[in-house]
Amino acid sequence: MDLQQFLPLSLDRINVWIGVLCTLAIYSLLYRENPLYRFFEHMYIGLAAGYSLGPLGVDILYRYWITPIWVQGQWAWAFLVPFGMYLYFIYSERYGWVSRLVIGALVGTSAGLFFQEFASRYVVQLHSTLSRPLWMSSANPEADLFGVITNWVFIIILVSVLVYFTFSYPQKGVVKNVATAGRWFLMIGLGAIFGNTVMARMALLIGRIYYLLSDWLMIRI
Amino acid sequence: MWQIQNPNTPTGQLILWMIVLGAFIMIMGLVPLLHALPPRGRRAIIVIITFITGLFFATEFFLPINKEQKNFLTDAIQPAQQAVQVITALALGLGTYGLVRLHLRNVVQRRTQWGYSLVLLISFVVMATFSIANTLSEQGLVEKTPLLEQGFKLLFDYTLVQLDAAMFSLIAFYIFSAAYRAFRIRSVEAGILMFTAIVVMIGVVPLGATISPYLPGVANWILTSLNAPVQRAIEFGVGIGGLAMAIRLWLSLERGVT
Numbered sequence: 001m002d003l004q005q006f007l008p009l010s011l012d013r014i015n016v017w018i019g020v021l022c023t024l025a026i027y028s029l030l031y032r033e034n035p036l037y038r039f040f041e042h043m044y045i046g047l048a049a050g051y052s053l054g055p056l057g058v059d060i061l062y063r064y065w066i067t068p069i070w071v072q073g074q075w076a077w078a079f080l081v082p083f084g085m086y087l088y089f090i091y092s093e094r095y096g097w098v099s100r101l102v103i104g105a106l107v108g109t110s111a112g113l114f115f116q117e118f119a120s121r122y123v124v125q126l127h128s129t130l131s132r133p134l135w136m137s138s139a140n141p142e143a144d145l146f147g148v149i150t151n152w153v154f155i156i157i158l159v160s161v162l163v164y165f166t167f168s169y170p171q172k173g174v175v176k177n178v179a180t181a182g183r184w185f186l187m188i189g190l191g192a193i194f195g196n197t198v199m200a201r202m203a204l205l206i207g208r209i210y211y212l213l214s215d216w217l218m219i220r221i
Numbered sequence: 222m223w224q225i226q227n228p229n230t231p232t233g234q235l236i237l238w239m240i241v242l243g244a245f246i247m248i249m250g251l252v253p254l255l256h257a258l259p260p261r262g263r264r265a266i267i268v269i270i271t272f273i274t275g276l277f278f279a280t281e282f283f284l285p286i287n288k289e290q291k292n293f294l295t296d297a298i299q300p301a302q303q304a305v306q307v308i309t310a311l312a313l314g315l316g317t318y319g320l321v322r323l324h325l326r327n328v329v330q331r332r333t334q335w336g337y338s339l340v341l342l343i344s345f346v347v348m349a350t351f352s353i354a355n356t357l358s359e360q361g362l363v364e365k366t367p368l369l370e371q372g373f374k375l376l377f378d379y380t381l382v383q384l385d386a387a388m389f390s391l392i393a394f395y396i397f398s399a400a401y402r403a404f405r406i407r408s409v410e411a412g413i414l415m416f417t418a419i420v421v422m423i424g425v426v427p428l429g430a431t432i433s434p435y436l437p438g439v440a441n442w443i444l445t446s447l448n449a450p451v452q453r454a455i456e457f458g459v460g461i462g463g464l465a466m467a468i469r470l471w472l473s474l475e476r477g478v479t
Binding site: 011015016018019020022023025026027029030038039040041042043044045046047048049050051052053054055056057058059060061062063064065068069070071072073074075076078079080081082083084085086087088089090094095097098100101102104105106107108109110111112113114115116118119120121122125126129150153154155157158161162165182183184185186187188189190191192193194195196197198199201202204205207208211 | 223224225226227228229233234236237240241243244245247248249252255256263266267268270271272273274275276277278279282283301303304305306307308309310311312313314315317318320334337338340341342343344345346347348349350351352353355356357359360362371374375376377378379380381383384385386387388389390391392393394396400409410411413414415416417418419420421422425426443444446447448449450451452453454455456457458460463464467468470471473
């Protein structure tokens with residue numbers, strides 16, 4: 001390894017060293033809670049909050065409020081920001097309730113959008129689930145034996161898990177057995193999710209280790 | 222009707238400034254009037270606003286559409302969504318104000334560990350300056366100087382992104398202790414969970430194919446044929462629960478909001 005290239009003597013190397021310092025400071029938590037970790041943790045929160053003001057604050061206001069008014073001349077938008085400013089009354093003891101006007105508008109919007117989402121997402125999923133071919137016939141020329149078995153497995157698991165989650169009636173007899181099977185299937189699903197999550201986090205860790213070895217220590221991997 | 226002619230002329234700009242100023246005075250002037258209402262009247266206004274905004278989005282979706290795939294509300298959807306984004310951007314300012322106020326108070330009153338609050342405030346101010354300047358330069362409103370470019374690159378690419386990746390990869394270490402607790406077989410369910418997780422974890426890496434050529438296929442089959450219907454059943458439950466909650470919120474039956 002060339003020491004001149006390794007040391008932070010150029011702008012690019014200084015940047016890499018800063019990235020390494022950040023990584024190692026965060027990993028120092030693995031030893032125990034310490035001032036270095038706390039320093040970088042607070043720096044992280046400050047940087048993340050500061051960064052969000054650009055793309056999520058100024059950019060949105062410029063594109064959707066300033067441009068329509070001052071460039072396109074759509075004057076009705078002028079009333080929007082003053083109405084949105086009602087949110088800031090939340091800190092006023094006297095006028096605090098005024099902020100609920102805006103919160104109510106946001107809550108109403110969320111509810112309305114969820115109705116849309118339910119129809120466009122869950123109804124479509126339900127349709128695709130119920131339209132799976134469950135037998136081979138001339139009506140389903142593309143269905144093969146493995147596909148039909150998989151579809152039966154799919155439907156059985158779906159129904160049994162739904163039965164497990166239905167608490168509107170007492171789970172006794174056959175219903176109880178189906179619900180028990182549903183719980184076992186649920187464990188398979190949760191196990192798969194857990195396995196995937198572990199592997200995703202491992203990928204992130206491998207990425208960090210690769211950064212330290214390749215970008216910082218300049219070891220060819 | 223909603224647009225003035227020649228907005229980019231000096232006269233047009235002056236008219237727009239007057240309208241914006243007038244809108245601020247008018248909307249803020251409404252506050253004392255609204256405050257004069259009795260509590261029941263205030264609640265009624267909040268309920269009406271909540272209901273109308275929800276009704277607008279729901280109605281637009283469920284009303285029949287014509288040959289142009291539109292109904293009479295469709296053209297208003299995009300401006301409405303833009304309005305929601307603007308209000309959300311203002312809400313971001315509210316959250317930021319809360320964060321800054323809390324840490325500023327820590328520093329001013331020299332509370333325990335106020336130094337960390339100072340670090341947070343300094344990093345916030347520096348990053349906010351560069352982030353806003355960078356956004357404005359992308360819109361062509363500010364010149365992109367080398368200082369801005371290098372400074373933003375240093376703060377974002379070499380600090381924030383690195384801290385973000387390190388923070389989330391840290392979870393990999395803690396997930397192992399979680400795995401130890403989860404994988405202790407004390408029931409049939411825990412055994413199934415452990416077996417599935419191990420098969421999936423080993424099956425999706427090259428080690429799985431080394432152990433058995435069938436293992437990656439089994440892991441894939443678990444993910445697509447066994448995991449997918451379970452996830453769909455969970456999603457249906459979430460969907461129905463979400464729908465019930467949306468109706469309660471829309472009709473202002475959730476007392477916490479109104």
